[in-house]
Amino acid sequence: xxxxxxxxxxxxxxxxxxxxxxxxxxxxxxxxxxxxxxxxxxxxxxxxxxxxxxxxxxxxxxxxxxxxxxxxxxxxxxxxxxxxxxxxxxxxxxxxxxxxxxxxxxxxxxxxxxxxxxxxxxxxxxxxxxxxxxxxxxxxxxxxxxxxxxxxxxxxxxxxxxxxxxxxxxxxxxxxxxxxxxxxxxxxxxxxxxxxxxxxxxxxxxxxxxxxxxxxxxxxxxxxxxxxxxxxxxxxxxxxxxxxxxxxxxxxxxxxxxxxxxxxxxxxxxxxxxxxxxxxxxxxxxxxxxxxxxxxxxxxxxxxxxxxxxxxxxxxxxxxxxxxxxxxxxxxxxxxxxxxxxxxxxxxxxxxxxxxxxxxxxxxxxxxxxxxxxxxxxxxxxxxxxxxxxxxxxxxxxxxxxxxxxx
Amino acid sequence: xxxxxxxxxxxxxxxxxxxxxxxxxxxxxxxxxxxxxxxxxxxxxxxxxxxxxxxxxxxxxxxxxxxxxxxxxxxxxxxxxxxxxxxxxxxxxxxxxxxxxxxxxxxxxxxxxxxxxxxxxxxxxxxxxxxxxxxxxxxxxxxxxxxxxxxxxxxxxxxxxxxxxxxxxxxxxxxxxxxxxxxxxxxxxxxxxxxxxxxxxxxxxxxxxxxxxxxxxxxxxxxxxxxxxxxxxxxxxxxxxxxxxxxxxxxxxxxxxxxxxxxxxxxxxxxxxxxxxxxxxxxxxxxxxxxxxxxxxxxxxxxxxxxxxxxxxxxxxxxxxxxxxxxxxxxxxxxxxxxxxxxxxxxxxxxxxxxxxxxxxxxxxxxxxxxxxxxxxxxxxxxxxxxxxxxxxxxxxxxxxxxxxxxxxxxxxxxxxxxxxxxxxxxxxxxxxxxxxxxxxxxxxxxxxxxxxxxxxxxxxxxxxxxxxxxxxxxxxxxxxxxxxxxxxxxxxxxxxxxxxxxxxxxxx
Numbered sequence: 035x036x037x038x039x040x041x042x043x044x045x046x047x048x049x050x051x052x053x054x055x056x057x058x059x060x061x062x063x064x065x066x067x068x069x070x071x072x073x074x075x076x077x078x079x080x081x082x083x084x085x086x087x088x089x090x091x092x093x094x095x096x097x098x099x100x101x102x103x104x105x106x107x108x109x110x111x112x113x114x115x116x117x118x119x120x121x122x123x124x125x126x127x128x129x130x131x132x133x134x135x136x137x138x139x140x141x142x143x144x145x146x147x148x149x150x151x152x153x154x155x156x157x158x159x160x161x162x163x164x165x166x167x168x169x170x171x172x173x174x175x176x177x178x179x180x181x182x183x184x185x186x187x188x189x190x191x192x193x194x195x196x197x198x199x200x201x202x203x204x205x206x207x208x209x210x211x212x213x214x215x216x217x218x219x220x221x222x223x224x225x226x227x228x229x230x231x232x233x234x235x236x237x238x239x240x241x242x243x244x245x246x247x248x249x250x251x252x253x254x255x256x257x258x259x260x261x262x263x264x265x266x267x268x269x270x271x272x273x274x275x276x277x278x279x280x281x282x283x284x285x286x287x288x289x290x291x292x293x294x295x296x297x298x299x300x301x302x303x304x305x306x307x308x309x310x311x312x313x314x315x316x317x318x319x320x321x322x323x324x325x326x327x328x329x330x331x332x333x334x335x336x337x338x339x340x341x342x343x344x345x346x347x348x349x350x351x352x353x354x355x356x357x358x359x360x361x362x363x364x365x366x367x368x369x370x371x372x373x374x375x376x377x378x379x380x381x382x383x384x385x386x387x388x389x390x391x392x393x394x395x396x397x398x399x400x401x402x403x404x405x406x407x408x409x410x411x412x413x414x415x416x417x418x419x420x421x422x423x424x425x426x427x428x429x430x431x432x433x434x435x436x437x438x439x440x441x
Numbered sequence: 442x443x444x445x446x447x448x449x450x451x452x453x454x455x456x457x458x459x460x461x462x463x464x465x466x467x468x469x470x471x472x473x474x475x476x477x478x479x480x481x482x483x484x485x486x487x488x489x490x491x492x493x494x495x496x497x498x499x500x501x502x503x504x505x506x507x508x509x510x511x512x513x514x515x516x517x518x519x520x521x522x523x524x525x526x527x528x529x530x531x532x533x534x535x536x537x538x539x540x541x542x543x544x545x546x547x548x549x550x551x552x553x554x555x556x557x558x559x560x561x562x563x564x565x566x567x568x569x570x571x572x573x574x575x576x577x578x579x580x581x582x583x584x585x586x587x588x589x590x591x592x593x594x595x596x597x598x599x600x601x602x603x604x605x606x607x608x609x610x611x612x613x614x615x616x617x618x619x620x621x622x623x624x625x626x627x628x629x630x631x632x633x634x635x636x637x638x639x640x641x642x643x644x645x646x647x648x649x650x651x652x653x654x655x656x657x658x659x660x661x662x663x664x665x666x667x668x669x670x671x672x673x674x675x676x677x678x679x680x681x682x683x684x685x686x687x688x689x690x691x692x693x694x695x696x697x698x699x700x701x702x703x704x705x706x707x708x709x710x711x712x713x714x715x716x717x718x719x720x721x722x723x724x725x726x727x728x729x730x731x732x733x734x735x736x737x738x739x740x741x742x743x744x745x746x747x748x749x750x751x752x753x754x755x756x757x758x759x760x761x762x763x764x765x766x767x768x769x770x771x772x773x774x775x776x777x778x779x780x781x782x783x784x785x786x787x788x789x790x791x792x793x794x795x796x797x798x799x800x801x802x803x804x805x806x807x808x809x810x811x812x813x814x815x816x817x818x819x820x821x822x823x824x825x826x827x828x829x830x831x832x833x834x835x836x837x838x839x840x841x842x843x844x845x846x847x848x849x850x851x852x853x854x855x856x857x858x859x860x861x862x863x864x865x866x867x868x869x870x871x872x873x874x875x876x877x878x879x880x881x882x883x884x885x886x887x888x889x890x891x892x893x894x895x896x897x898x899x900x901x902x903x904x905x906x907x908x909x910x911x912x913x914x915x916x917x918x919x920x921x922x923x924x925x926x927x928x929x930x931x932x933x934x935x936x937x938x939x940x941x942x943x944x945x946x947x948x949x950x
Contacts, residue, residue, distance in 0.1 A: 059876075059879070061789050062780045063766055063783045067776065089780035089781035132768060133768075188777075
């Protein structure tokens with residue numbers, strides 16, 4: 035009796051195995067790994083460009099056949115996914131999006147609204163949420179994706195890593211992932227931002243293939259500026275100083291470099307090694323107010339003046355100067371955002387946290403209120419270390435031909 | 442008197458001639474059965490015959506102690522004759538007075554006679570006596586106690602069982618000198634009449650298990666037992682499973698350790714492999730060396746062994762499942778590297794994996810039978826060169842070769858060969874599941890595997906104890922090994938009596 039049950043069960047199992055086959059099975063050489071995708075605006079829809087990896091060229095030690103490590107394909111379609119499927123008429127394999135690194139949105143596309151194209155990325159099962167989204171600064175996404183980069187075989191990889199590294203050590207860039215972007219689009223108390231990317235170098239050497247042969251690459255990719263969005267449309271860019279200020283206020287600042295003047299002339303550079311900011315909203319006399327508290331630790335990084343660092347009081351002076359610089363950066367960022375009318379810092383969120391009832395009243399035209407909200411910055415910089423030497427060697431140099439006398 | 446040519450259950454004849462003729466008729470003219478007729482006593486008035494098997498009997502003993510006394514000292518014989526009435530019969534008297542041999546048993550019928558004769562005893566028959574004697578003269582050439590061939594250790598005894606039952610039981614007795622070590626013998630196999638000894642510690646082993654062992658042994662009805670494997674197959678639990686439920690070993694120290702835990706050992710004459718029941722899953726993963734090194738090292742090595750088992754079982758399946766179904770789980774740079782390797786290869790990953798695994802199994806089997814001189818060379822050639830060549834020819838991808846070799850090496854981590862065999866089969870099954878259904882299939886396979894393992898029993902004891910019925914007290918010797926001082930109880934499901942090993946529970950310092 036028991037044996038019979040067993041046999042029937044085994045037979046059913048085998049039948050199930052044979053009938054269903056193996057769906058979803060893809061061999062590694064049936065997929066085209068898409069590392070970057072770019073979307074531009076066209077008349078009846080979108081132009082989608084994908085950067086697919088050629089594994090044979092990437093992984094081998096010598097790229098013998100002279101083919102570039104990535105290939106770009108593009109197609110137009112009424113919706114993003116239609117364009118992607120249309121691309122299969124050109125691609126030899128089906129595009130595989132699970133390892134997507136970068137989504138580049140062309141400037142024109144961003145200015146006309148990004149909400150429509152983002153749905154497919156959040157809905158599709160294959161796409162994950164760990165890729166970064168950037169906007170092309172003054173260019174089309176297709177141009178950006180067509181650039182081969184030195185040192186990093188897959189340009190999308192370079193874009194990805196570069197963005198992370200810059201955010202960590204230079205500050206005026208933000209690495210935005212899909213979930214954050216969607217959250218900011220939905221949240222009324224905060225407007226989204228996107229880092230800007232552009233090609234940089236000589237226009238003449240644009241075509242793929244010539245770049246990787248030279249040491250000083252004629253064309254490369256560079257991050258520049260932070261794009262401010264209002265709603266889902268790009269409306270403007272923050273410049274370098276404003277971007278730094280933005281990073282500072284939104285607690286994204288991890289490490290950056292601040293240049294200040296020495297008291298007796300000359301320049302001095304400090305390296306911020308740690309920074310934390312808190313935004314506190316408050317309601318005073320029925321009006322919202324914002325206080326931003328920043329605490330930063332810094333090291334003395336580069337000294338190009340004859341200043342006696344080890345004197346008592348000189349460090350404190352430097353700290354004050356650094357605070358001034360940071361404050362000025364932040365103020366410029368705030369005023370630019372107010373001019374553009376977009377609350378990219380999340381002040382609305384802070385007010386919401388402080389007084390939800392008030393927020394419920396004003397949230398629908400927060401942009402108006404945002405333009406007039408007073409923002410006070412409280413910045414405290416503490417210099418921890420001065421590196422491995424105390425006073426610079428320059429102090430002991432002979433006072434000769436005015437090297438250091440420039441103001 | 443008519444000579445009977447069949448059914449040797451007949452009693453011995455009083456006439457010597459008849460006996461000898463019967464023997465000749467029953468055994469044919471085998472050249473190694475020697476019949477020696479002598480005349481003993483004063484003036485040789487008594488006729489006697491000595492029957493023994495050349496090659497199985499100790500001729501020195503026969504010559505110096507049986508024949509010497511009987512033939513060269515007639516006074517001894519006459520003394521025996523005079524004492525005949527008090528000893529019962531003449532032949533009994535001879536046994537008591539004239540035969541200087543350490544063991545003598547009476548033989549009354551032909552079956553016993555052949556039994557003893559073919560075991561190496563010397564049969565003494567006397568004219569006029571309807572009873573014979575069997576003198577214990579067993580001796581033959583044996584391999585001797587050598588180093589273990591399969592289960593070698595770095596530290597520990599290097600004695601292994603030999604093919605003679607008596608030698609093996611002595612090796613066990615040397616290690617456990619307690620009177621509670623009971624060794625009972627049975628004869629199994631209608632034609633081979635193999636001696637099988639069952640050893641257990643009376644005051645530790647569970648009575649039910651011992652009874653069960655004997656009852657299963659007695660149920661065996663087969664013409665020949667050539668190796669303990671025959672016994673193993675006939676007494677193991679009925680379930681359909683690739684996993685062994687009887688443990689085997691060629692080391693007496695392992696057997697002694699198992700006996701101390703309350704298990705029952707079965708020794709079979711003619712093979713150095715002893716069986717131990719009941720066998721648990723953990724028995725096949727433990728090595729005797731774990732107890733000969735320090736506890737901390739042993740624990741780490743044991744954990745390493747478990748890791749090796751997981752690798753040996755799951756690595757190819759995981760590789761197939763992830764690279765064909767779940768590419769999103771691989772880090773991008775690794776994915777690109779793997780994709781590059783698969784660029785030129787014609788076969789899907791599953792076919793590649795199966796081909797390489799089968800090739801490896803073939804190499805392994807071939808290596809077993811190769812002459813010792815060229816064996817290692819060919820296996821190195823086989824694996825390295827062929828694997829390398831296959832990769833360069835673009836038939837398989839390099840990653841697959843790595844996976845298969847790692848699996849193969851990890852599979853040598855098993856101390857026990859029988860378990861390794863079970864896993865070899867399972868690996869292919871899991872690869873098939875992984876290739877069809879990805880990780881889902883693999884998970885289902887693992888699920889069924891665990892269910893199956895937990896449902897097994899070995900002589901009534903759950904196979905996966907101490908993991909399956911979770912006994913905290915038994916954990917001290919399962920995944921890790923606690924220092925000896927702390928191992929103060931025996932496994933609770935095996936030893937029903939006499940749980941405590943150490944005198945006192947460990948004191949905290």
